[in-house]
Amino acid sequence: MAKVILQDVRCSYVFAHQERKDGGFGVQPLVPKGSDLHKKLIKVVDKVLVEKFGQDAIKKKARYKLPLRDGDDERDGEEYEGMIFFNANSGKKPGIVNRNNEPADIDDIEEYCYSGAYFHVSVNIYPFEAKEGGKPGVAVGLNNIMLRKKGDRLDGSVSATSEFADFAEDDDFEDDDF
Numbered sequence: 081m082a083k084v085i086l087q088d089v090r091c092s093y094v095f096a097h098q099e100r101k102d103g104g105f106g107v108q109p110l111v112p113k114g115s116d117l118h119k120k121l122i123k124v125v126d127k128v129l130v131e132k133f134g135q136d137a138i139k140k141k142a143r144y145k146l147p148l149r150d151g152d153d154e155r156d157g158e159e160y161e162g163m164i165f166f167n168a169n170s171g172k173k174p175g176i177v178n179r180n181n182e183p184a185d186i187d188d189i190e191e192y193c194y195s196g197a198y199f200h201v202s203v204n205i206y207p208f209e210a211k212e213g214g215k216p217g218v219a220v221g222l223n224n225i226m227l228r229k230k231g232d233r234l235d236g237s238v239s240a241t242s243e244f245a246d247f248a249e250d251d252d253f254e255d256d257d258f
Contacts, residue, residue, distance in 0.1 A: 085201070088199075090197070090231050093107065097193050105171075107201060108167050108168070110151065110164075111163060112162060129141075129207065131207070132207035144216055151164060168221065174224050176224070176227065178227050196234040200228060
C-alpha cells in the first residue's frame, strides 16, 4: 500500500460530505495526461502491483484491474478531454478541512465541496485479490480532503448565493415585510 497526496486536483462525482445512494463516500480526481502527477501515479500503481503480484505483473497488466482510466476513451464531456481519472472510495466519511487546515463547517462545504471544485486529496493505493470470478488488481482508497478552490460546476447547478446575488438587500428585513 502507498499513500499519495494529490494537490489541487479537480474532482468529479464528489461524495465526500454525504453518502452515495449505494453507500460509501468518494471522489473522482481528474489528472492531466502526461503531467508529473500522472507519471507519479503510474509509478505508484506499478510498484503496488509488483509488490503484491510479482515482477511479471508489469508485463501482464491486462490480467489485472487497474485504477487509472483514460478520459478520452471512456467518458464524454470536455472535462475528461486530455485527462486520466480514477475513483477514490471509502466506506467511512473522509475528514474534510478548509484551506486553513481547520475542520470544514457547513458554509465551507456548501461553497467549496462539489463536482468541479479543486481539492488536495489524500489516498491509499492498495492491491486486492480477485473476488467472485473477477480480476485481482489495484484500487484507490479515499482518506481525507482539503477544500482548495472553486471551479466550474460539472453538474450544471449554481450555488444559491450566486443565483440570488442580484436580489440581495443590505438592510435587515422585518417579518411584516411580506
